[in-house]
Amino acid sequence: MTEPVELDGESLTPEDVARVAREGTRVEVAEDARERVREARERVEGIVESGEPVYGINTGFGDLVDTRIPPDRVDELQTNLVRSHAAGAGRELEVEEVRALMLTRINALVKGYSGVREVVVDHLLALLNGSVHPVVKSRGSLGASGDLAPLAHMSLVLLREGEADTPDGRLSGAEALARIDCDPLTLRAKEGLALINGTQLTVGLAALAVVDAERLCRAADAAGALTVEVTMGTTAAMEAAVQRVRPHAGQTVAARNVKRLCEGSEIVESHRNCDRVQDAYSLRCVPQVHGAVRDAVAHLREAVEVELNSATDNPLVFPAESVDRRTSGTDAADVVSGGNFHGEPLALRLDYLTSALTELAAISERRADRLLNPHVQEEYLPPFLTPESGVRSGYMIAQYTAAALVSECRSTGRPSTDNTPVSGNQEDHVSMSATSAFAARRTLANARTVLAVELVCGAQAAEFVPEGEGGRLEHGVGTGATYEAVREVVPRLEADRPVHADIDAADALVETGALEQALRAAMAEEIE
Template sequence: MTVALDGEGLTPTGVAAVVRDQEPVSVPPEARTRVRRARERVLDVLDSGEAVYGLNTGFGELVNERIPPERVADLQTNLLRSHAAGAGRECSQDEVRAMLATRINALVKGYSGVREVVVDHLVTMLNEGVHPVVRSRGSLGASGDLAPLAHLALVLLGEGEADYGGDRLPGDEALAAVGLDPLALEAKEGLALINGTQLTVGKAALAVVDAERTVRAADVAGALTTEVTMGTTASSAAIIQDVRPHEGQAESARNVRRLCADSEIVESHRNCDRVQDAYSIRCLPQVHGAVRDAVSHLREAVEVELNSATDNPLVFAGDAFDARASGTDEATVLSGGNFHGAPLAHRLDYLTAAMTDLAAICERRVDRMVNPNLQEPHLPPFLTAESGLRSGYMIAQYTAAALVNECRSLGRPATDNTPVSGGQEDHVSMSAQSSHHARTAVDHAATVVGVELLCGAQAMEFVDDQLAAGRGTTAAYDAVREVAEPLTADRELAPELERASSLVVGGVLEAAVDGALSESLE
């Protein structure tokens, strides 16, 4: 499958397909036409001799410095070199591929003014696996993700470094390996390549995909915990949700009912003397549902941002709007603030908080399965025979607690402000930091959900084997047992924690459960 980058229809799922499934990308003819027209407008403005930010002026505080025509190309090259000043860990291959895909999609909207050859070089790099070495820190989220994108774009000049075919190569050698020559940038192109939100939105798109899977997997894990702790699914009844009709809450409650359908375990204690379950089980729909709604809120912004023009200045047709000459110019170049990451930053901070809460409720359910002071009588301490001699899943719960704590340490919003560029750029978003925090929270939450799945499957070993579990929870148990055998003696748990987390974010658990539930309806 080829993913068409046309500036209009890119989705988080499409980003994930390009990034993780290595799906090739293409730019359709209508998008190429827009790119060529925008370039013609840039040339028209240059011919007019008018001072236009980023075309023939300096940047930031140096905006009033006029650049002579013969040095305009040097201006763009110097921009990339000077702005490639990132620090910290290198971006992962996934992050770099997401940046490439989203930058191409923004450029082909036709408001950036680059030549078609620039787009083609980026497409070839992405399709052929030339991954620039990008430092992850340095962005302020306005004027976009400048430093990371400068590292990304520097390879187009044959400079910087890139990973290709398992080797790290100088930029010019990496381009040559896929049949490309280094580019000599022309007016506006350097600025168009780095002025945008592509590190933020690329990571946000992947976070949306993974967070959605993690919430759905948490529903599965919670349903499994409900069964093995002899909880009730009555708190997920539709009539309860109907009188507080939050969409996410209703979806999580519906999932629990589906997952536990036909459960003889739940039925076996329907008339027991327990009045209510603990909040971590009884309030599952409310908490999971609120997280689901938070992820949807981010998805909404990401889908808009993926298909937006986020650099500055933007190039429009002359009759679109002209603040200088009432629409009489052949082209209009307008400075604005579409590079500002606030629309993503706030929602990413929201996601961090929501995923922290999801991890927290999952960890509390883990504790109810392993804690001798809270367990049901049929469960042994820490889910192991000969407890005392053995520690079982004791430390798996420690790990879950540690991850929850780290997520909580991210709880202060990354959205903040430190003025830069001599005060010209006096309010920034720090959206890249928000994306880093959100990514950490999603990853940690997925691992905690994996811990709950492992403990739920282990707890099932101590449930009366004459009682059948629900259709969905049975499929979940089977999926867990594909990556972790029953715990019959103490063993190193780290590898299976990693495999259980992969079950969650890789979609394997979801596919297994959905398949089982679909079969039951046939």
């Protein structure tokens, strides 16, 4: 049985998010985290009893911050907040996106600075473990005041409102709660705001992007190594000595990977003393470009690991002794309004990832062109990798598709540089972090498809590599595994056929991790 993911507000990882979001791994909450939740709630109850005006507890929100809410309407305030903020638009989030959203929201709540009752945490756990997934509109977050609209859609089901997708199909919120034997919640002071104010859509998507981008980097090294090999390129540029004098971390890893993938290659060895002076940049500079992409992914991972285990709603509830009463802005010294809901730490790095993945796609498309283009390819390769070219077009249009996807990547904006003030100009600078997360995810998918084109073309080019004196030359241990993995799902192109299925199959080979599994089985050391 798969070990559950235990949430303690301190140790959630991107890999945990992927397990829960994609594999349905069960989630539990550590007892010490539950105790922190109970203690924070006691502090909120004390503020309610004191009657002191505190933002998020007995005042209005946003531009209505100065509106005092009577004690008998505080619960109504929290319910109305969730209802009114469920104003999203666009496509519905996919199940894995909803699960990532729910998981990360629970982990933020159990840090013990949000002030919700334990029952709120348990209801979210019940939804997640019961595969009850609220229907969440994807658009509407500005990434400041958190991902308000998507989180509000998620929270509606707790009130027996909205809709949810379940193993029994789509149900109303009331039916979904009944399915897992949960009573609807009546939200108390601070709880509506605590549910919807945070960066959990952004960080959930970013966590999945980190896992996927790291896998994509490893696949790119495999695709690049195969292309270097079958175009009779050299691995001299991957030598450790070259990297030592420019020791960027990602560059070092990418170069080492390509060397390992090509280890034992008779194809590479067959032209070691050829008269070619240098390879084209798309081959020679694999470590520098792939490595820079790796460094960008690592930069995002650093922020995601912090954000996954951060308190990002507002206001935050602290033990009284931990807050400077002179700067808290309220006599209730243990409740502080801040800006942890602002998604800029993720937005900027997500846009950086979008730029980096665009370059990964761009260099892959150039390598695919070198495999296909009769004006630059090796003389032993037939134009567009098909016998009887002219009568046949082979993989010609696959490169068109790659080029179109690279253009789409390049045309993707950088949302973190945008700003639209809202809430009567109270919220006058926003991060657009969720928009950045969606852009990064789209770019990642496009880059993966471009790499799929390169993999398909690399495997096809391998069919035309000249034989040596002893017959067919052997691939390297890793490039051979890459070739075989592609051939498991894409047959050799003997005559023209619709090649979209070839591209889709290679795309799935990367997305599902099947290519990595093949490499892991074949190689003594895993590629990094």
